[in-house]
Amino acid sequence: MTDRIRISVDAMGGDNGPRIVFHGASLALKERKNTSFVFHGREEELKPLLDEFPTLKPVSAIRHCDTVIAMDEKPSQALRKGRGNSSMWAALQSVKDGEADVCISGGNTGALMAMATMCLRPIDGISRPGIAAIWPTLRSDIIVLDVGATIGADAQQLVDFSILGAALARALFDDDQPTVGLLNVGTEEVKGLDSIKDAARLLSAASGAGFRYHGFVEGDDIGKGTVDVVVTEGFVGNIALKTAEGTARQVGTYVRNALTANLMSRVGALFAGQALDALRRKLDPRTVNGGVFLGLNGIVIKSHGGTDEIGYKSALGLAYEMARSHLIDKIDEGLRRFPVKPAEPEQTQPEAKPA
Amino acid sequence: MTDRIRISVDAMGGDNGPRIVFHGASLALKERKNTSFVFHGREEELKPLLDEFPTLKPVSAIRHCDTVIAMDEKPSQALRKGRGNSSMWAALQSVKDGEADVCISGGNTGALMAMATMCLRPIDGISRPGIAAIWPTLRSDIIVLDVGATIGADAQQLVDFSILGAALARALFDDDQPTVGLLNVGTEEVKGLDSIKDAARLLSAASGAGFRYHGFVEGDDIGKGTVDVVVTEGFVGNIALKTAEGTARQVGTYVRNALTANLMSRVGALFAGQALDALRRKLDPRTVNGGVFLGLNGIVIKSHGGTDEIGYKSALGLAYEMARSHLIDKIDEGLRRFPVKPAEPEQTQPEAKPA
Structure with a gap:
């Protein structure tokens, strides 16, 4: 292009x-x-x-x-x-x-x-936009959303975030079937909120329609890069994002302190200078800056x-x-591929439960 | 003793x-x-x-x-x-x-x-127990609760967690007036959930009764150690804890990779060996192991x-x-010092809103 x-x-x-x-x-x-x-x-x-x-x-x-x-x-x-x-x-x-x-x-x-x-x-069929973060992990960059557009999300909104996040993953990572995980406490089926359980059922049924539904993921799966897209509501997503930023800064400070702790460690840091510079760039929060408004x-x-x-x-x-990468087209395509979502013309009944 | x-x-x-x-x-x-x-x-x-x-x-x-x-x-x-x-x-x-x-x-x-x-x-006056984590920060260890005993918490339960967490802080850190912060998105008064805002009002009124209420804190305040006790409900607390664990492991892996990236960095790591060993012990998740059931x-x-x-x-x-450190006595004392909580004998009215 x-x-x-x-x-x-x-x-x-x-x-x-x-x-x-x-x-x-x-x-x-x-x-x-x-x-x-x-x-x-x-x-x-x-x-x-x-x-x-x-x-x-x-x-x-x-x-x-x-x-x-x-x-x-x-x-x-x-x-x-x-x-x-x-x-x-x-x-x-x-x-x-x-x-x-x-x-x-x-x-x-x-x-x-x-x-x-x-x-x-908002795009037709999406009730609320979300904010997506591009999150560096041990595997590769992944997408986490919503990181703070709104507080709370029902099952359908979590499904919307999944479609939007998967579209962003297809646009960014050039993978036609990115994996999607729902952030939860514990990976057992029994745990978690009803909205998350209901969203899991909807996503399981739709796996393959522009993404593969992986299942529940926990907080430590984010840094591992277990899935391409981690979906959660805005309050939890924002806390997770900021907690991770805080922890990265904390560990970065520990490393800096260790490498200036004594003469030997300062000499060591000199030898390792090039590798440590690369590490510093990797941990620099400025290199990954920007939330994407989706929906x-x-x-x-x-x-x-x-x-x-x-x-x-x-x-x-x-x-x-x-x-x-024509993100908007990818989202549009994602919405058309997702079968759980009724197409607009067929929606003859009035909505029973307004969001 | x-x-x-x-x-x-x-x-x-x-x-x-x-x-x-x-x-x-x-x-x-x-x-x-x-x-x-x-x-x-x-x-x-x-x-x-x-x-x-x-x-x-x-x-x-x-x-x-x-x-x-x-x-x-x-x-x-x-x-x-x-x-x-x-x-x-x-x-x-x-x-x-x-x-x-x-x-x-x-x-x-x-x-x-x-x-x-x-x-x-449960202790009289506490409707639900919580799980507290001892969290290492840049300042000192702090307490974060609830990290997963139950999902969701109303304002009174967040206040209960504050009393319990403050008692644990007094027992552990030998500080008679530990600071308490409510985990929220954004520190502006306007943001957040109603339960958190209501809890903030109750805690503001009671500041001094065994703790000082600091106000809202965000996810990155945990790693900074902005307050002695961070209070949140169990779902968010669990996600924050696991996300931080994942991030610490992720950054630790980056550091390890950087220090074995090339010959020079390996030589550097040899020089800095002692300081890096101390760092490794600091980041070892085994050194801080154990959730405390409170309440x-x-x-x-x-x-x-x-x-x-x-x-x-x-x-x-x-x-x-x-x-x-006689934790149970400290909690008992905390419950007696907190004025918002009506003392048992004065509670003549039936509870309007059972938890």
């Missing part, structure tokens, strides 16, 4: 200001030449910054808007204040209008999810708000890959 | 048979001389094993019972089969009868919790079923410390 990938950027989102956004974009462009950018935000702030990155300038446009959503605004406040006129909304609107292939923001997650849902709308009519990537230009570059790379 | 600590052992519990139990006990005795043991299980199996450990023999007794609970039996099955006559039940009964100060089992967690609840009964009229320690003699020794050490 040689078409240019057009990325719509909420340049005002994030804790560290728009400078790291442009810096990150210039780095991303170096790695993926056929990218163009539309930056949304306050022109008077953004124009001088774009001037600092001459390579970026020919493939970039700036769209002015005054309103900026603060990192601590509640989603409802953000919608009232910024619907239609904020940099966040405008960045999403570019995707809706077909002007860009993918939208990225480092802003307030709750506000971004609320605006994205309102602007791009909307358009691709939205959420960068970590507190990241720097390196992290932002990673998130832009993820955005690029999502657009390049 | 010079009194002997008497440990009641379910010698038949665990994946690896009773041999590692006796071996672990002989190692534990070396570290803590004033310990005595009552081993419950099949005498014909246990007697020859005890003969193998001559130092253990003078401080040990064997109590015969025929029935053994299998690792995969459902709690209800286990109760039907083993109530009164299994090694697991007999080990608990020893504590109930005052013959031992603490009970330990490496058996089936669900069965042990069901039997412990039936045999020892019952007696102390019960659950050892990991798949551990070896080193892990079993650690669990016995934990059992010893729990008994030595």
Whole structure:
């Protein structure tokens, strides 16, 4: 594919200001030449910054808007204040209008999810979008969702997340039948919540329709990479993600302390310098940055708000890959392949249980 | 304190048979001389094993019972089969009868919790027991509960877990006012489940009554050691614990691979050998082994079923410390100090909402 990938950027989102956004974009462009950018935000702030990155300038446009959503605004406040006129909304609107292939923001997650849902709308047949994390494991990268879009999920929503996650896995990992596991406590059939047990029944029946259902997985299966897609509701997924981040940082600190503990270990660290540098890069949380909003009519990537230009570059790379691999088509295909889900025209009965 | 600590052992519990139990006990005795043991299980199996450990023999007794609970039996099955006559039940009964100060089992967690609840009964004022994990962090060890006794918890149960966890922290860490945090997604007041928000209100009002309420904490606060006690319901706690275990193993593997990646890194690892050995011990999951059952009229320690003699020794050490520090008295004191909880005699109204 040689078409240019057009990325719509909420340049005002994030804790560290728009400078790291442009810096990150210039780095991303170096790695993926056929990218163009539309930056949304306050022109008077953004124009001088774009001037600092001459390579970026020919493939970039700036769209002015005054309103900026603060990192601590509640989603409802953000919608009232910024619907239609904020940099966040405008960045999403570019995707809706077909002007860009993918939208990225480092802003307030709750506000971004609320605006994205309102602007791009959920895909037909999906009641609620989820946020997917690309999670490095001992085997390869895997997908974990939902990591915090919403709290709680019934069986059908867990099935939706499975379809969405499997589509993302097919797009990212080039595997036609990725494995899907439901996160649970204990792998015995008897354990767990009813919603998870019901979802397991639905997924067992549908295994083969764009994914293979593996069964229940436990928390330690994530790091092992037991399955390609780990499905859970947003509260548990968010706690798991942050706990793993905390543990990785903790063990990283132990290693650093051990290798500076005494003269001998410092000499050892010198010898092992190259291998340890590779390890440091591997454990650098900036190398895997970006949550993928799944289930909307358009691709939205959420960068970590507190990241720097390196992290932002990673998130832009993820955005690029999502657009390049036609994620939305893969999801659409996934929904058509999944037999449990009744096709729209056959749905004659009114829904008995609204979500 | 010079009194002997008497440990009641379910010698038949665990994946690896009773041999590692006796071996672990002989190692534990070396570290803590004033310990005595009552081993419950099949005498014909246990007697020859005890003969193998001559130092253990003078401080040990064997109590015969025929029935053994299998690792995969459902709690209800286990109760039907083993109530009164299994090694697991007999080990608990020893504590109930005052013959031992603490009970330990490496058996089936669900069965042990069901039997412990039936045999020892919940403490007055506590509706459900929880399982607490001692969690190593960058600051010091902390306590996380519930890590899987039951799924779901209402606000009052989260408050109960806070009182129980704070009592354990006072017993273990010798701090009269340990800090308590509620595990949540995001630290903003707006987020999270209603049960957690309600518990936060109750705990804010009671801060100072045997603990200081810190507020909400996120998953990455666990590894940082932001608070002494992290409170959550059993499903989330279990996922967090296993996810952290998986991540620690994953990062440990990365480090091992980095230090054997090439000749230079292998030379480096030789130099740093001593520091890396210390790191290995720090990351060894066997050094922190044992969940503490909290909220019952007696102390019960659950050892990991798949551990070896080193892990079993650690669990016995934990059992010893729990008994030595008079955990049950500390919990009793915590319940009396906590003002939100109405004292028993004043509870004249019938309970509106049974748990």
